Amino acid sequence: ILVFLFCAGSPCMNVTYTHQSICALKGSTVDISCFYTHPSWHNVTEVSWFSKWETGVTNDLSQDPEYTDRVEYHRQTDKDSTLKITDLRERDSTEYKFRFKTVHAEWGYTFSGTTLSVTGLQVEMTPATVTEGQRVTLDCRTVCTLTDNPNPSYIWYKLGQRLTNQNNSLILNPVSSEDAGRYSCAVEGFEDLHSPEETLTSTLVSVSPSGDIVEGSSVTLTCSSDANPPVQSYAWYKNGSVYQSIFYGNTEPQQVFSQIKSSDTRQYYCWVSNGISTDRSPSLDIDVKCE
Structure with missing residues (x-):
């Protein structure tokens, strides 16, 4: 609790903030509250909340276009105030201060208030x-x-x-x-x-054309992934070893056999990387039949 006092040979004026700092969830609603006192003969004429102190801007939040329809002022007594902000945004992370005016003085806007962090x-x-x-x-x-x-x-x-x-x-x-x-x-x-x-990610290897694979035919293996961000490089494996006929870290997702051989009967799988993480496909069995 922060308390700021002003005494000059008379009862004190003060503003007490309930929290020095608040962490609230993005999209949720937050209440920032304070209590204030003043001499009994100082009739309060205005109360308001502010932010943007680093720029010297002291416009009432209720008049700020960035907070339009998202701020409300509430009170339970004549000496408390609560600032309610709805639909919190990350840019709402800043310090908020309360000010009140009486017929004799203006108080509360020069000291630290409540710092809000929106996460x-x-x-x-x-x-x-x-x-x-x-x-x-x-x-x-x-x-x-x-x-x-x-x-x-x-x-x-x-x-x-x-x-x-x-x-x-x-x-x-x-x-x-x-x-x-x-x-x-x-x-x-x-x-x-x-x-x-x-x-x-879900990474899979598919073969085209589908159906029986005959020696001497053209066959294409395609490695597909729904990675986000998209895949940047591919690596192909044949029976658990790097397939040397394909450049390791290739940027193309396909391996083409222009004339596939019976010796190409193996298990194939691919590794993919999007620069953040890697993923491996299940193995695909290729059975090449002789003509």
Whole structure:
């Protein structure tokens, strides 16, 4: 609690802020409150809240276009004030101060107020580079600790659908291709405020043409992935070894056999990288038949 006093041979004028700092969730609503006192003969003529002190701007927030339809002033007594801000945005992170005027004085706007930090949710994946069969943990993070909910319960979603029976951390052990998809989280009680999605990519190898593969025919293997950001490089493997006929780290997703041979009968898979993480496709069996 911050208390600022002004005494000059008469009863004090003061402003008391309930919180020095507040951390709130992006998209939610926050209440910033204070109490103030003044001599009984000082009739209050105006109360207001401000921000943007670093620029010297002291316009009432209720008149600020950035806060249009998002701010309200509330009071329970004649000596308290609460600033309510709805639909919080990250740019709302700043210091807020209260001011009141009487017929004799103006007070409250020159000292520190309440600093608001607005945080979004982020999904953190461990390890950052995922290999099939590993233990993968997804954690929901905020930049600062939520003032009204310092130990929140999190809800997890896959492809926008709520997952059941999950703890605050989502554990995939072992992770498989069936776990591929887009994951997001939300704080319980604020289910409509999702984090950005974190994608576990689904990487597959397909063969064209489909059907029987005959020796001497043209066959194309294609490595596809829904990685976000998009894949930057591909690496092909044949029976567990790097396939030397393909440049390792190729930027093209295809391997073309212009005249496939019976010796090309093997298992093939690809690794992809988007510069952030890597992923491996399941193996694809190629059986080349003789004419």
